[in-house]
Amino acid sequence: MLKNNTVQTIRDKALWMRRRAFTMVHDAQLGHPGGDFSAIDIIATLYFGVMHYDPTKPGLENRDRFIMSKGHATGALYTALCAAGYYPEEWLDTYMQPNSKLNGHPNRTYLPGVETNTGPLGHGMPVALGIAIAAQISGQDHRTFVLTGDGELQEGSNWEAAMTAGHRKLETLTLIVDRNRLQQGMGTEDTNGLDPLDEKFRAFGWEAVMVDGHDIGALLDVLAPARIGKGRPLCVIANTVKGKGVSFMENKASWHHGVPNAEQYRIALEELV
Amino acid sequence: MAAPAPQQEGFHDCRDAWARTLEDLAARDPRIVAVVNDSVGSSKLGGFQKTFPERLVNVGIAEQNMVGVGAGLANGGKIPFVSAASCFLSGRALEQIKADIAYARFNVKLVGQSSGVAYGELGPTHHSIEDFAWLRPLDAITVIAPADAWETEQAVRWAAAHDGPVYIRLSRMPVPDLTVKDRVFRPGKAxxxxxxxxxxxxxxxxxxxxxxxxxxxxxxxxxxxxxxxxxxxxxxxxxxxxxxxxxxxxxxxxxxxxxxxxxxxxxxxxxxxxxxxxxxxxxxxxxxxxxxxxxxxxxxxxxxxxxxxxxxxxxxxxx
CATH class of the missing domain: 3.40.50.920 (Rossmann fold)
Structure with a gap:
């Protein structure tokens, strides 16, 4: 019953995030809505069902950390941090406007709740690794979550970090791969194939699980349990749909950084209920 | 490895001052950690490793990871000194230095070892003569090239106390101590x-x-x-x-x-x-x-x- 309530809460938050993010993209006529929508259920699950944090104390020492390595999906991140209480909703109206705190890629010096600056791909994993090592050195038990795109895993820096995390048995580190199988231009497997992704991470000393990235209950089941004592970092390969939730966007690479016209915006908000 | 330059009377390898100072600082402040790319020896951090084994993070030969880890350690409240041959630190990890350290303004100290042409015969792949040009436009990073052992110690001490990114450029070439009266280290001042x-x-x-x-x-x-x-x-x-x-x-x-x-x-x-x-x-x-x-x-x-x-x-x- 408790879990059912949590699932419903997360669904409600995710729906609000999709509608709000799409409005931001529509108003700015800029953004990356396809990748926002594949990641939103994952991020909503983390912020509203898994992570421990206090939005009034963004620097809290033992807070759980979330690193948005796919920094272009700001529609997903900015709406999540807003819904989590880090800043008022009016800030979202300034998305990518001149001098806005809401840049096209997140900046931790602009916005509370942003843990590091991302944008160039392959940067989140090493930083998340460093956070987890700091916790290991200090004996802190907080968790560090990092979300990467799947195409992003073509960057070698991820594998440098994956090797170190496995070597150091960093059990408090959890990677979630937004496995929507599309990168900017075309499919990941047609570009520089990643499969079998779970086996790759296992070979690097990780526990690897596959999950439906839009099934909130399934995401909670793999992400919520504590990791202390597991002895290995966790990789959750979340199978997702780019553009999830809007019929004309789903699985369309063109919506990587496509933006809606007035009619598409109207249809999308009708579908997002 | 390049042959060491002949040791002259009164000349010092600034790496000794760097390593000695870091060990001293680490003994006083538990937040200080060192991050290396299999560069314990070339960074002269053997003593640090022996005294503070859990605070020496060796990511292996992986500079992008090394610098990103530095940013993460700073996020986790540490004061990381990321130390590696400056050619690889500044060149291989330049985008991490730009995005993760400078733009994100993390409190990370980058220490470029054996800079310039210190590696001599090993050639331009191992030289670091471009690092000033690469790092100087990154506003947030204080770039310091100490002239001698005294200034190296002062720069390392100042960097540890300063809240912000710093690049300290060291050499393995022995240099003499400068003779300046009533010397005071003032960062940002000639x-x-x-x-x-x-x-x-x-x-x-x-x-x-x-x-x-x-x-x-x-x-x-x-x-x-x-x-x-x-x-x-x-x-x-x-x-x-x-x-x-x-x-x-x-x-x-x-x-x-x-x-x-x-x-x-x-x-x-x-x-x-x-x-x-x-x-x-x-x-x-x-x-x-x-x-x-x-x-x-x-x-x-x-x-x-x-x-x-x-x-x-x-x-x-x-x-």
């Missing part, structure tokens, strides 16, 4: 080693003592030479540069770095915009030929003799 009014020599790092030798010869000829140790390249001491340009009217820069984009570039940028005066730049013009570090300094005129010749050119242009 150190007036010699006062003078005819010409200003501006050097940093391993070249300051060479410029001091050149200055002594020129002064014996009656030329009033000013010598500035410009240890901090970013932020640049514009006040000292403006004074040098307006009061002496000619400048020679000397650095163990590329003549474009480093100390000479910085001085030329400033003087062109504010006080146009003749500026002669000494450094390396590009990828260098094969040879020992001493040969390379000779070959490219980064010697007291070469500095004197450049000073004469600058004085001639002034008239």
């Amino acid at each position: 150190e007036m080693v010699l006062a003078g009014s005819d010409l200003t020599l501006i050097a940093c790092g391993t070249t300051v003592h060479l410029a001091a030798q050149a200055a002594a010869t020129l002064r014996a000829e009656g030329i009033s030479v000013r010598l500035l140790n410009m240890a901090t390249l970013n932020p640049l001491d514009e006040e000292a540069l403006a004074a040098a340009a307006s009061q002496t009217g000619a400048i020679v820069t000397v650095e163990e770095a590329h003549i474009r984009g480093g100390l000479g570039g910085a001085v030329a940028e400033f003087t062109a915009g504010h006080h146009p005066v003749p500026v002669e730049r000494l450094g390396f013009p590009g990828f260098v030929v094969t040879g020992s570090v001493n040969f390379l300094f000779e070959h490219y005129g980064i010697t007291p003799h070469g500095i004197i010749a450049a000073a004469r050119r600058a004085l001639a242009r002034k008239q």
Whole structure:
């Protein structure tokens, strides 16, 4: 019953995030809505069902950390941090406007709740690794979550970090791969194939699980349990749909950084209920 | 590995001062950690590793990871000193330095070891003469090239206490201690080693003592030479540069770095915009030929003799 309530809460938050993010993209006529929508259920699950944090104390020492390595999906991140209480909703109206705190890629010096600056791909994993090592050195038990795109895993820096995390048995580190199988231009497997992704991470000393990235209950089941004592970092390969939730966007690479016209915006908000 | 330069009386390898200082700081502050890319030995961190094994993070030969880990450690409340050969630190991990350290303003100290052409015969892949040009535009990063062991210790101590990213550029070439009265380390400020009014020599790092030798010869000829140790390249001491340009009217820069984009570039940028005066730049013009570090300094005129010749050119242009 408790879990059912949590699932419903997360669904409600995710729906609000999709509608709000799409409005931001529509108003700015800029953004990356396809990748926002594949990641939103994952991020909503983390912020509203898994992570421990206090939005009034963004620097809290033992807070759980979330690193948005796919920094272009700001529609997903900015709406999540807003819904989590880090800043008022009016800030979202300034998305990518001149001098806005809401840049096209997140900046931790602009916005509370942003843990590091991302944008160039392959940067989140090493930083998340460093956070987890700091916790290991200090004996802190907080968790560090990092979300990467799947195409992003073509960057070698991820594998440098994956090797170190496995070597150091960093059990408090959890990677979630937004496995929507599309990168900017075309499919990941047609570009520089990643499969079998779970086996790759296992070979690097990780526990690897596959999950439906839009099934909130399934995401909670793999992400919520504590990791202390597991002895290995966790990789959750979340199978997702780019553009999830809007019929004309789903699985369309063109919506990587496509933006809606007035009619598409109207249809999308009708579908997002 | 390049053969070590012959140890001269009174000369010191600044890495010893760096390692000694870091160990001392770490004993006082548990937040201090070291991050390396299999570079414990070349960073002289064997002692640190022995005393603080859990605070030495060796990510192996993986510089992008190393710098990103530094940012993460800072997020986790540590004060990381990321130490590696400066060619790999500044080159291989440049985007991490830009995005994760400078743009994100994490409190990370980058320590470039064996910079310049210290690796001599190993060649341009292992030289780091481009690092000034790459890092100087990254506003948030204080760039310091200490001239001797004393200044190295001061820079490391200052970096540990300073809340912000710092790049400290060290060499493995032994250098003598500068003789400056009542010395105080002031980051962002040029150190007036010699006062003078005819010409200003501006050097940093391993070249300051060479410029001091050149200055002594020129002064014996009656030329009033000013010598500035410009240890901090970013932020640049514009006040000292403006004074040098307006009061002496000619400048020679000397650095163990590329003549474009480093100390000479910085001085030329400033003087062109504010006080146009003749500026002669000494450094390396590009990828260098094969040879020992001493040969390379000779070959490219980064010697007291070469500095004197450049000073004469600058004085001639002034008239």
